[in-house]
Amino acid sequence: MRIASLVVLSLAVGCSEYGVSNLTPLEPEVEAEVPDVVEDEPVPEAPTQQEPESDPPAQQPEPDPDPEPESDPEPEPLPPVVTIAQPGDLVFSELMINPEVVSDDMGEWVELYNTASYPIDVSGYTFHDLDYDSWELSGPFIVPPGGYYVLCAETDASLNGGVPCDGWFQRVSLGGGLALANVPDEVVLSRPDGVEIDRLEYDETWFTNGVAIGVDPSALDEDGNDDLDAWCDQVSVVSTGGEPGTPGQANDPCW
Ligand SMILES: [Ca+2]
Numbered sequence: 001m002r003i004a005s006l007v008v009l010s011l012a013v014g015c016s017e018y019g020v021s022n023l024t025p026l027e028p029e030v031e032a033e034v035p036d037v038v039e040d041e042p043v044p045e046a047p048t049q050q051e052p053e054s055d056p057p058a059q060q061p062e063p064d065p066d067p068e069p070e071s072d073p074e075p076e077p078l079p080p081v082v083t084i085a086q087p088g089d090l091v092f093s094e095l096m097i098n099p100e101v102v103s104d105d106m107g108e109w110v111e112l113y114n115t116a117s118y119p120i121d122v123s124g125y126t127f128h129d130l131d132y133d134s135w136e137l138s139g140p141f142i143v144p145p146g147g148y149y150v151l152c153a154e155t156d157a158s159l160n161g162g163v164p165c166d167g168w169f170q171r172v173s174l175g176g177g178l179a180l181a182n183v184p185d186e187v188v189l190s191r192p193d194g195v196e197i198d199r200l201e202y203d204e205t206w207f208t209n210g211v212a213i214g215v216d217p218s219a220l221d222e223d224g225n226d227d228l229d230a231w232c233d234q235v236s237v238v239s240t241g242g243e244p245g246t247p248g249q250a251n252d253p254c255w
Pocket residue numbers: 129133178179180181185186
C-alpha cells in the first residue's frame with residue numbers, strides 16, 4: 001500500500017509540474033488575439049457610412065430652384081381685358097357704306113381696329129351718329145390688341161354678300177338702331193359714360209358704290225382717320241360676294 005501510494009504521489013506531482021506549465025500559457029494567448037481583431041473592425045466601418053449621407057442633401061437643393069422659376073413666368077403674361085377704353089384705343093378703320101350685291105339694310109358693315117396693347121371689351125358701349133342713330137353693343141364683344149372687329153347689319157354671310165362678321169347692329173334709320181347714310185353722316189363709338197372713343201364724319205365724296213373704303217394702315221389713329229386723304233377704295237376681295245373690301249384684315253395701303 002505504501003509503495004503504491006508513493007507511486008501515485010510521484011505521478012501526481014510529475015503530472016502537475018508538466019500539466020500546469022503546459023496548459024496555463026496556451027489559454028490566454030488564444031483569448032487575447034480574438035477580441036483584438038473584432039474590436040478594430042467595426043470602428044472603421046461607421047465613418048464610411050456617414051460620409052455618403054452628407055453628400056446627397058447638398059446636391060438636391062441645387063437642381064430644384066432652376067426648373068421651377070423657368071416654368072412659372074411663361075404662362076403669366078396674359079394681358080387683362082380692359083372695359084374702360086381710352087379715346088383712340090379703338091378706331092374706325094373701314095366702312096361699307098353703299099353695298100350693291102345686296103341692299104343697304106343687309107350689306108352695310110363697319111370695321112374697328114384696336115390700337116392698344118390690351119384686349120378691350122366694349123359690351124355696353126354705344127355705336128351712334130350725331131343725331132338720331134344709336135345702338136348699344138351687347139356682349140361678348142372683345143377686340144384683341146392689334147385686332148379687327150367687324151360689325152354688320154346682317155351677320156349671316158349667305159345674306160350679307162359673303163362678309164365675315166364678328167358682331168351685329170340693328171340697321172334702322174331715324175332712331176332705334178343705326179344706318180350708314182349714303183349722304184353726309186357720322187359714326188361714333190362712345191363709352192357707357194359718354195366718353196367718345198372715336199368719331200368719323202364722312203360724305204358721299206368719300207366712297208365708291210359697291211366698294212369698301214379703308215384708312216391707310218399708317219393713319220390708324222383717332223385723328224389720322226379724320227382726313228379724307230387717308231382713305232381709299234379697297235382692292236382686295238375677302239367676301240364671297242365679290243365686292244372689294246378687307247373686313248377683319250389689314251387694309252390695303254392708300255399710298
Ligand atoms: Ca347715320
